[in-house]
Every structure is written in C-alpha cells, then in structure tokens.
Amino acid sequence: MSSGFxxxxxxxxxxxxxxxxxxxxxxxxxxxxxxxxxxxxxxxxGRELVRNLYKMGYRSVPIVVMTALFVGALMVIxxxxxxxxxxxxxxxxxxxxxxxxxxxxxxxxxxxFSGRVGANNAAELGxxxxxxxxxxxxxxxxxxxxxxxxxxxxxxxxxxVVMTMIGDAVAILGVMLASSAILDVHPLxxxxxxxxxxxxxxxxxxxxxxxxxxxxxxxxxxxxxLTVRGGAVGVGRAVNSAVVSAAVxxxxxxxxxxxxxx
Amino acid sequence: MTIGxxxxxxxxxxxxxxxxxxxxxxxxxxxxxxxSLWSYWRGKRPKGAxxxxxxxxxxxxxxxxxVTLGFVGMVMVYQTCLLTTKIIDGRNQVGAxxxxxxxxxxxxxxxxxxxxxxxxxxxxxxVGSMKVTEQLDALxxxxxxxxxxxxxxxxxxxxxxxxxxxxxxMAASWGAGGLTGYYSFQINPRIFFDLSLVQPSHVAVGIMKxxxxxxxxxxxxGFCGLRAQGSSEGVxxxxxxxxxxxxxxxxILDVLISFVAMVALGAGx
Amino acid sequence: xxxxxxxxxxxxxxxxSTFAIELAGVAKRFGPRSVLADVTLRVARGARLGVxxxxxxxxxxxxxxxxxxxxxxAGEIRVAGRIGMLFQNCALxxxxxxxxxxxxxxxQEGDVPAAEIAGRVAARLRAVGLAGSERKVPSELSGGMKxxxxxxxxxxxxxxxxxxxxxxxxxxxxxxxxxxxxxxxDHDATGGTAVVVSSDVExxxxxxxxxxxxxxxxxxxxxxxxSLLDADDPVVRGFARGTA
Numbered sequence: 001m002s003s004g005f006x007x008x009x010x011x012x013x014x015x016x017x018x019x020x021x022x023x024x025x026x027x028x029x030x031x032x033x034x035x036x037x038x039x040x041x042x043x044x045x046g047r048e049l050v051r052n053l054y055k056m057g058y059r060s061v062p063i064v065v066m067t068a069l070f071v072g073a074l075m076v077i078x079x080x081x082x083x084x085x086x087x088x089x090x091x092x093x094x095x096x097x098x099x100x101x102x103x104x105x106x107x108x109x110x111x112x113f114s115g116r117v118g119a120n121n122a123a124e125l126g127x128x129x130x131x132x133x134x135x136x137x138x139x140x141x142x143x144x145x146x147x148x149x150x151x152x153x154x155x156x157x158x159x160x161v162v163m164t165m166i167g168d169a170v171a172i173l174g175v176m177l178a179s180s181a182i183l184d185v186h187p188l189x190x191x192x193x194x195x196x197x198x199x200x201x202x203x204x205x206x207x208x209x210x211x212x213x214x215x216x217x218x219x220x221x222x223x224x225x226l227t228v229r230g231g232a233v234g235v236g237r238a239v240n241s242a243v244v245s246a247a248v249x250x251x252x253x254x255x256x257x258x259x260x261x262x
Numbered sequence: 263m264t265i266g267x268x269x270x271x272x273x274x275x276x277x278x279x280x281x282x283x284x285x286x287x288x289x290x291x292x293x294x295x296x297x298s299l300w301s302y303w304r305g306k307r308p309k310g311a312x313x314x315x316x317x318x319x320x321x322x323x324x325x326x327x328x329v330t331l332g333f334v335g336m337v338m339v340y341q342t343c344l345l346t347t348k349i350i351d352g353r354n355q356v357g358a359x360x361x362x363x364x365x366x367x368x369x370x371x372x373x374x375x376x377x378x379x380x381x382x383x384x385x386x387x388x389v390g391s392m393k394v395t396e397q398l399d400a401l402x403x404x405x406x407x408x409x410x411x412x413x414x415x416x417x418x419x420x421x422x423x424x425x426x427x428x429x430x431x432m433a434a435s436w437g438a439g440g441l442t443g444y445y446s447f448q449i450n451p452r453i454f455f456d457l458s459l460v461q462p463s464h465v466a467v468g469i470m471k472x473x474x475x476x477x478x479x480x481x482x483x484g485f486c487g488l489r490a491q492g493s494s495e496g497v498x499x500x501x502x503x504x505x506x507x508x509x510x511x512x513x514i515l516d517v518l519i520s521f522v523a524m525v526a527l528g529a530g531x
Numbered sequence: 532x533x534x535x536x537x538x539x540x541x542x543x544x545x546x547x548s549t550f551a552i553e554l555a556g557v558a559k560r561f562g563p564r565s566v567l568a569d570v571t572l573r574v575a576r577g578a579r580l581g582v583x584x585x586x587x588x589x590x591x592x593x594x595x596x597x598x599x600x601x602x603x604x605a606g607e608i609r610v611a612g613r614i615g616m617l618f619q620n621c622a623l624x625x626x627x628x629x630x631x632x633x634x635x636x637x638x639q640e641g642d643v644p645a646a647e648i649a650g651r652v653a654a655r656l657r658a659v660g661l662a663g664s665e666r667k668v669p670s671e672l673s674g675g676m677k678x679x680x681x682x683x684x685x686x687x688x689x690x691x692x693x694x695x696x697x698x699x700x701x702x703x704x705x706x707x708x709x710x711x712x713x714x715x716x717d718h719d720a721t722g723g724t725a726v727v728v729s730s731d732v733e734x735x736x737x738x739x740x741x742x743x744x745x746x747x748x749x750x751x752x753x754x755x756x757x758s759l760l761d762a763d764d765p766v767v768r769g770f771a772r773g774t775a
Contacts, residue, residue, distance in 0.1 A: 017325075063506065063510075066510070067510075067513065070513045070514065070516075070517050071513070073517050073521075074367070074513075074516060074517050074520060077517070077520040077521055077524050078363065078366070078367055078520065080524055081524075095345075098341075098345055099341075102341060103337065103338070103341055107334070111375055111379075111509070112506070112509060114379070115378070115379060115502075115505040115506045115509050116502065116505075116506045119383065119498075119501060119502035119505050119506075120498075120499075120502045122498070123495070123497075123498025123499060123501065123502055124495075124498070126494065126498055127494045127495045127498055130494050131494075182521075182524075231493075231494060232390075232391045232394055232395070232493050232494040232496075232497040233387070233391045233497070234494075235387075235494040235495075235497055235498045235501075236383070236384075236386070236387020236388070236390065236391055236497045236498065236500075236501050237387065238498075239383050239387065239498055239501040239502060239505075240379075240380065240383040240384050240387060240501065243379040243380070243383055243505055244326060244379055244380050247326075247330060247375075247376060247379050247380075248326065248329055248330060251329070251330040251333040251334055251337075252329075252333055254333065254334070254337050255333040255334075255336050255337050258337045258340055258341060259340070395620055395622055396618045396619065396620055396622035397622045397623075397624055397625070399595070399598075399600050399616075399618065399622060400616070400618060400622040400623075400624070400684075401624075402599075402600060403598065403600070403614065403615070403616050403636075404635055404636040404639040404688075405639050405640075406639055
C-alpha cells in the first residue's frame with residue numbers, strides 16, 4: 001500500500017494500466033474472432049442457447065421494466081421546467097420519445113443489463129474457471145468457445161434487443177403516466193406527439209445500438225470470466241473488470257454509432 | 263397441494279424474505295450513518311482507512327468517469343443539435359441547456375452509475391470474500407463490528423469522491439460536448455460555454471444528489487457483501503447484486519430528489 | 532435427546548462455579564433444517580475437550596455458538612472469561628501483515644500500550660516458531676504457517692477459553708503433531724480451557740482429556756480420551772477406529 005505520493009510510482013501505475021488495458025483489449029478481440037469463427041459454419045448448441053435466453057431474458061424483465069418506468073418519470077421531471085416555460089405540452093411526446101428511443105433507452109437499459117446479466121455471466125464463468133470446469137471441457141475435447149461462449153454471446157445480443165424494445169415501450173408509458181400525474185397533460189397528447197414525429201428509423205437506431213452493446217457486454221464478461229485467477233477474490237475482481245469495461249465500451253460505441261448513423 | 267396454494271406459499275415466502283432483507287438493509291444503513299457520525303470520531307479509527315478508501319474509490323475511478331461522461335457528453339450534444347436544427351435553430355442554446363442538465367441530473371447520476379459498477383462490485387467482492395473466509399467472524403471475536411470497521415470508511419470516502427468525481431465528470435462532459443458542438447455543428451465555443459442557466463439552487467440539488475448517491479452505493483454494496491454465502495459463487499453473486507442494487511438505488515434516489523426539487527423550486531427550475 | 536455430562540479429567544462431583552462453558556438445552560435451526568437439538572454440555576475450567584463426529588453433524592455450529600458468533604434458537608449458553616478462536620481457514624486478515632494480524636485483538640482492546648503489544652506479539656510469534664515473519668502478508672504464507680499465525684492471534688490476548696475449529700485440517704502429519712505440541716505447551720503454561728473440533732481423531736486424542744462425539748445435531752457420547760477406542764457405544768468405537 002503506497003504511503004505517499006511518488007511521481008515515479010504514478011508513472012509506473014499509468015504504464016501498468018495501459019499495458020493491462022491493451023492486454024485485455026487484445027484478449028477480447030481474440031475472443032470475438034473465435035466467436036465469429038465458430039459461427040461459420042453455424043454449428044451451435046441449441047439447448048445452451050435456449051437455456052441462456054431464458055436465464056438472461058426472463059429474469060431481466062422486472063429490472064428492465066422498473067428501470068424504464070423510473071427513467072420515464074425522470075425525463076418528465078427534467079423536462080417539466082422547459083415545457084412549462086414554453087408551454088409546449090405537445091413536445092413532451094416528441095422530445096422524450098426521441099431521447100428514449102435513440103439514446104436513453106439503449107444506454108440505460110444497456111448499463112442495467114451489463115450490471116445484471118454481464119456481471120452474472122462473468123461470475124458464472126469465473127467460478128467455472130476457478131473450479132477447473134473449463135479444463136474439464138477441454139479434456140473432453142469440447143471447444144469451450146463453441147459450447148459455452150457462442151450461445152451466451154448470441155443470447156445476450158438477442159435478449160438486450162428484446163429488452164430494449166420492452167424498455168422503450170415501458171419508458172414511453174412511464175412518460176405518459178408521469179406527464180398526466182405531474183404536468184396534468186393528457187396521456188394521449190403525449191402519445192400523439194410521440195407517434196406523429198418519430199419513425200421506425202429512430203426505433204431501429206436504438207435497436208442497432210442495443211445489438212452492439214449486447215455484443216460488447218457479452219464479450220467483455222466472457223473474457224474476464226475465463227481469465228480469472230485466484231479463487232473467490234479473483235471472481236469478484238473479474239465481475240468488477242467486466243462491468244467496468246462493458247460500461248466504457250457502451251459509452252464509446254454509443255458515440256461511434258451516433259456519429260456513423262446520424 | 264394445488265398449484266394455487268403452492269404459488270401462494272411461494273409468494274408468501276418470497277415476500278417474507280424480501281421484507282427481512284429490506285429490514286436488514288435499513289439496519290445496515292442506520293448502523294453505517296450513526297457509526298460514522300458518532301462513534302467513529304470518538305472511538306478507535308483504523309489509521310488512514312478513510313484516505314486509503316478515497317484513493318481506491320476516487321483516484322482509480324477518475325479516468326473511467328472522465329471517459330464515460332466525456333463520450334456521453336459528445337453524444338448528447340450531437341443528438342440535441344440534430345434535433346434542434348430540425349425545427350428552429352436552437353444550437354446556441356445547447357451548451358447552456360446541457361450545463362443545466364449536467365448539474366441538475368446527468369452529472370451526479372451518471373457518475374454514480376459508473377461508481378455503482380466500479381466501486382459497488384469492488385466493495386461487495388471485498389466484504390463478501392472476507393465473509394466467506396470467516397474474516398468477519400474473526401473481527402467479531404476481537405469485538406469489532408464489521409459494519410463499523412469496513413463499511414464506514416468506505417461510506418465516508420464514497421460521499422466525498424462522488425461529489426469530487428461528479429464535478430470532474432461534468433467538466434469533461436461539458437468540454438467534450440463543446441468540442442463536438444464546434445467541430446460538427448460550428449457552434450462558437452464562447453456561446454456554448456455559457457453558465458447563465460445554472461442557478462445556485464441547481465448546484466445545491468446536484469450536490470445533494472451526489473452526496474445521496476455516494477452514501478447509497480457503499481451501504482447497498484456492503485450489505486450485499488455481508489450476505490455473501492458459499493465461496494466463489496457467493497462472492498460473484500454478491501458483486502452482481504451490489505451492482506444492480508446500487509444502480510437501482512441511484513435511480514430511485516434520483517427520481518425522488520428530482521421530484522422534491524421540482525415541487526420545492528416550482529417554476530424557478 | 533438430552534445428555535447431561537461433564538467433561539473433566541476426573542469424575543468427582545464438581546461445583547457449578549468451576550465450569551468454564553455451560554450449554555443447557557441449546558437448539559439451532561437454519562431455515563427448515565434443525566442443526567442442533569437440545570444440547571446440554573458442561574466443560575470445567577482447565578479441561579481439554581475434543582469434539583469429533585461425522586461431517587455436517589453440527590460440530591462447527593456448536594463451536595460458533597460457544598464463541599458467541601451465532602445465537603441459539605433455544606436454551607442457554609454461559610462462558611466464563613474471554614474467548615479466543617482459531618478458525619478453520621485461519622481467517623487471517625489479508626490486508627494486514629502477520630505482526631498486525633497477531634496484534635489486532637490487543638489493539639482493539641484499546642488500553643494496552645504499544646510497547647507492550649509489540650512485546651507480546653513478538654513473544655507469541657516466537658512461541659509458534661515464526662519469529663522474523665512479522666512483515667510478511669498472509670498470501671505469502673504456507674498452510675501450516677497460516678495456522679500458526681492464527682494460533683498466535685487467538686491466544687495473544689490471554690483468553691480463558693480457546694476454541695479451535697479443525698486446527699490441523701489439510702496439514703501433513705509432521706505439521707499436525709507440531710501444532711498439537713504447540714497446543715499442549717500453551718495450555719500447560721496457562722491452564723486455560725480448550726475445545727478442539729477435529730476430524731483427525733488420533734491427533735486430537737493426544738491433546739484432549741475428554742472426547743465428545745457429536746452426530747446429527749446431538750452429543751451422542753462423552754468420555755475420557757483414553758477410553759475412546761474401547762467406547763461402549765459401537766458407533767463411536769467404529770468411528771474412532773475408522774471402521775464403518
């Protein structure tokens with residue numbers, strides 16, 4: 001434990017951080033390549049895929065619904081002053097809808113998903129690594145990537161897209177409820193504002209983001225789960241790293257995709 | 263047993279478990295807050311524990327917060343500019359509005375979400391692995407309360423760091439947004455970097471949020487760590503629960519404080 | 532099933548005030564599972580009790596109840612004096628050095644001067660054969676060394692009762708006998724009370740003067756260690772000899 005500030009120590013730690021980041025980025029890229037390679041030809045353990053879809057999807061619905069409702073309410077509160085100032089009650093549906101579909105929906109649901117499913121996945125794979133189950137698969141000449149990782153990556157991508165759709169819908173509902181409760185705006189006014197001004201393009205923009213976020217979360221959590229060292233403490237650290245790198249990736253990809261598809 | 267009866271029993275058991283857990287959480291929260299405000303200063307303080315925790319929480323999250331909030335700033339400004347140019351050209355307002363939104367909400371809450379993932383999982387994993395290796399029991403044998411010894415320093419450190427990191431994050435977000443505004447939409451930086459819409463009451467709300475979030479994360483994460491069971495699966499499960507629980511706590515507190523602020527400040531917002 | 536037994540070296544009538552540990556009608560349940568049911572036990576001062584029995588019979592829970600780490604659902608537990616405990620996995624604080632680990636109980640007491648703490652820590656480490664390892668961190672220690680640090684920490688505050696949870700689990704035979712030699716030396720010097728939970732029947736019989744056999748949540752048999760192999764209970768006899 002460092003007991004004082006030392007410039008040399010700071011530089012060393014920055015260097016170490018960069019090295020670690022580079023190593024992890026490379027590792028994740030390699031894993032991505034392995035996953036892609038296993039997809040052509042597409043031989044896939046269907047049972048594992050279904051099992052993961054259930055585990056990640058079904059159990060995430062309550063969290064997504066709760067998050068979306070709160071986010072909807074939050075956006076109404078934030079926009080309340082703006083709306084009152086300009087009297088633009090018709091804009092609520094449009095403004096919040098735009099934000100939710102394109103940005104806030106995929107971003108926040110992605111972060112929540114990363115926190116729940118990504119962390120869970122990293123912990124599960126981490127425990128499997130620590131208890132030598134991965135080695136056990138290799139000893140049976142089963143490719144862990146094809147058997148374990150590919151179904152999880154696909155399941156997470158599919159699930160996040162579905163969750164984002166559900167989340168978008170619930171968030172709009174939340175906006176309608178909150179508008180009527182806080183601003184005395186009729187929910188239908190909100191709905192028309194939403195429907196009249198936003199199109200399928202905005203919707204798909206958000207879903208495309210969700211797809212990439214899903215891939216990022218999946219690859220990050222699988223990589224850190226598989227490279228765990230050190231027992232219980234190592235698993236905790238893997239979860240930590242997985243969630244942090246997923247969050248950074250999500251924000252970066254959000255920016256990239258916004259720029260590219262605007 | 264009929265399906266109906268079985269479901270009812272299951273719902274009952276789950277509600278009971280949830281209720282007990284909620285009470286435990288409140289108990290941990292109270293112990294932490296009381297512990298830090300009262301006995302901590304009077305009793306034995308582990309030397310430098312708060313400073314050490316501030317280093318873990320703050321210094322090592324700084325880059326993470328700057329990067330994430332920077333990107334979000336760029337995206338938000340970009341999207342808003344796209345939107346405003348569709349009706350009237352409100353580009354000149356974007357910088358000022360973004361500053362207001364950052365201070366009131368996005369700055370503290372997004373920073374807190376990032377802290378929830380980074381620090382929350384870390385605290386839960388640390389406390390959790392201490393629980394499963396019986397170190398918490400060993401602490402109790404020496405008369406030490408785990409909550410006071412482990413969670414209180416992290417609690418105090420997180421509150422300070424949440425406020426500090428939020429400020430850095432907001433600066434990064436605003437700055438990055440300004441860059442995007444200039445390079446993609448030719449918004450004059452002098453016009454973008456305009457603080458006129460930010461009032462002292464907004465700053466107060468922002469700081470209050472940062473403090474509340476910084477308080478909630480270690481309490482929820484410590485609580486999850488204290489309940490870890492088993493070995494590595496238990497620790498992993500605790501870390502996962504901590505991330506989700508802290509994120510949720512941040513979200514709920516955000517809505518609550520925003521709502522109260524809106525009611526209290528009324529049209530002045 | 533009740534078993535009012537006293538565990539001492541001699542069977543003479545003992546006045547209640549000489550008991551260091553008393554359990555009366557103690558029961559413990561975890562959810563729907565009953566782990567201990569109606570346990571009554573008395574351990575006299577200075578006695579050395581060994582607790583043996585099959586896995587998941589309730590031995591560790593019993594120890595933790597005595598230590599005060601768990602509360603019983605029914606019954607009463609009384610322990611006279613201070614308690615020190617050696618945990619199954621040593622439970623050393625991985626964020627502290629060896630010296631700080633051993634000093635921890637004294638530091639927490641608050642009224643022991645720093646110089647005295649240092650002296651007692653050094654003495655304990657010398658006694659367990661780890662003088663010179665003060666600056667090491669638990670992750671750098673072997674299993675046997677960790678046990679010895681745990682032992683030093685458990686006894687540094689001069690407790691009246693010391694509880695040992697599987698002190699020699701996972702250790703080789705040579706280290707095992709060394710650990711029990713340390714226990715014998717400690718208790719010969721202090722005359723304190725000891726309760727040892729162990730799966731190594733032979734080894735614990737070299738230290739304990741009385742053995743209690745715990746199975747399925749109750750104390751099934753208590754008797755002098757010397758007579759363990761010829762116990763009147765066939766289950767206990769079989770267990771002690773390692774036959775089915």
